[in-house]
Amino acid sequence: MPRPGQVKSPASDRLSDRIALGVLTRAFPPELIDEVVAACGRTEQRHRLLPARVVVYFVLAMCLFFGQGYEEVARLLVQGLEREGRWARAWRVPTTAAIGRARLRLGPEPLRVLFARVCRPVAVRETEGAWYRNRRLVAVDGTVFDLPDTAANAEFFGRPGSSRGQGRSAYPQARVAAVAECGTHAVFAAEVAPLSVHESVLAQRLFPALGDGMLVLADRGFCGLDLWRAARAGGADLLWRVRSVVVLPVVTMLDDGSYLSEIVATRDRSRRADPERVRVIEYTIGPRGGDGTVYRLITSILDPAEAPAEELAALYAQRWEIENTLDEIKNHQGGPRMVLRSQHPRGVEQEIFAFLLVHHALRGLMHQAALRGGHDPDRISFTRTLRIVRRHVTGQAALSPLPTRPDHRPEPV
Numbered sequence: 001m002p003r004p005g006q007v008k009s010p011a012s013d014r015l016s017d018r019i020a021l022g023v024l025t026r027a028f029p030p031e032l033i034d035e036v037v038a039a040c041g042r043t044e045q046r047h048r049l050l051p052a053r054v055v056v057y058f059v060l061a062m063c064l065f066f067g068q069g070y071e072e073v074a075r076l077l078v079q080g081l082e083r084e085g086r087w088a089r090a091w092r093v094p095t096t097a098a099i100g101r102a103r104l105r106l107g108p109e110p111l112r113v114l115f116a117r118v119c120r121p122v123a124v125r126e127t128e129g130a131w132y133r134n135r136r137l138v139a140v141d142g143t144v145f146d147l148p149d150t151a152a153n154a155e156f157f158g159r160p161g162s163s164r165g166q167g168r169s170a171y172p173q174a175r176v177a178a179v180a181e182c183g184t185h186a187v188f189a190a191e192v193a194p195l196s197v198h199e200s201v202l203a204q205r206l207f208p209a210l211g212d213g214m215l216v217l218a219d220r221g222f223c224g225l226d227l228w229r230a231a232r233a234g235g236a237d238l239l240w241r242v243r244s245v246v247v248l249p250v251v252t253m254l255d256d257g258s259y260l261s262e263i264v265a266t267r268d269r270s271r272r273a274d275p276e277r278v279r280v281i282e283y284t285i286g287p288r289g290g291d292g293t294v295y296r297l298i299t300s301i302l303d304p305a306e307a308p309a310e311e312l313a314a315l316y317a318q319r320w321e322i323e324n325t326l327d328e329i330k331n332h333q334g335g336p337r338m339v340l341r342s343q344h345p346r347g348v349e350q351e352i353f354a355f356l357l358v359h360h361a362l363r364g365l366m367h368q369a370a371l372r373g374g375h376d377p378d379r380i381s382f383t384r385t386l387r388i389v390r391r392h393v394t395g396q397a398a399l400s401p402l403p404t405r406p407d408h409r410p411e412p413v
Helices: 023-027 030-039 052-064 070-083 096-106 109-118 151-157 199-204 225-232 309-334 345-373 382-396
Strands: 135-146 173-181 187-194 214-218 237-241 259-263 276-285 293-299
Touching: 023 052, 023 345, 030 052, 030 109, 052 070, 052 096, 052 109, 052 345, 070 096, 096 345, 109 345, 135 199, 135 309, 151 173, 151 345, 173 199, 173 309, 173 345, 187 199, 187 345, 199 225, 214 309, 225 237, 225 276, 237 309, 276 309, 293 309, 309 345, 309 382, 345 382
Parallel strands: 135 214, 214 237
Antiparallel strands: 135 173, 173 187, 237 293, 259 276, 276 293
């Protein structure tokens, strides 16, 4: 330990204060992490081997190197620094139990706040495939994550019924609803809830992220007058598919084959009180002369000159981009038949937001590369980008700008 007044050499700083993760550190700078940690009341009163900032980066790395054990992820965090000779002593890798306790101390709040601070739509006007005329294309959808079969997870999140009628599913599941930018796959709003919360209810918590200049695509599960008005409240336009049983009376036929109609709340169906004016587009996808799938879309864009029916029918296929986004997170960033590793509900929420943060960082990197090359971001492989980042991330370690005070030593967790 240095004598009073002695300047501490870089080699004697704690390695845990120097951890960095290349692209993740650039997306989530250490000073921002510290600010979020402080805002959530997670700043330590004593220095630990695993301070809060390091635990945030560990959870992010855990979701980048999914499938690796806790202690291996900890080694991956520091191997770049050790290789470059930035550390004079060996760092004692924390045990799995110590890392688990550190995650519980941190909780989900810092990851949730970090997501809210950083994750925004990333497309600019030059981004190919991200716009319809002057509107930013975004989509809303829901999914579920399989969780470890613990009593805590099962009690809080619940289980789905077995599809084969043989009792309950093997895994508890968490429901997630998200909004993503279609052109870049950047998720910029998300919520996590127990399985008993319907995705349409969960989606309403996302709608404050929608605003003027957006065109929001959604599938049949999100139909309903209250949901429609909540999504429209911030000024966004909507293009949603509706079920065939929804009554849509023809009010005015339009020249492009669409027609104006009204939707009402289920509770007012008989009286058709307090209706909302919409425009309806109907078309069939399938073989000529054969049975095809009938699509019925409703939109808040009432003027065909602003958005012709044929263009909107073709545009609706962009809704599948959020399906691809969720597939990237669950089956590529995670793995086939992925089961999260968190044993407790607070850890589950923490882990899900970490997955979303890492995905946003990767997609931001891909967007920058697409812009530089003049390409559509969809032309860049997510899987290849993920492999490259995993391969190089530990070798891109950068020094923390925040020095460790010389009068503190690391304490065991």
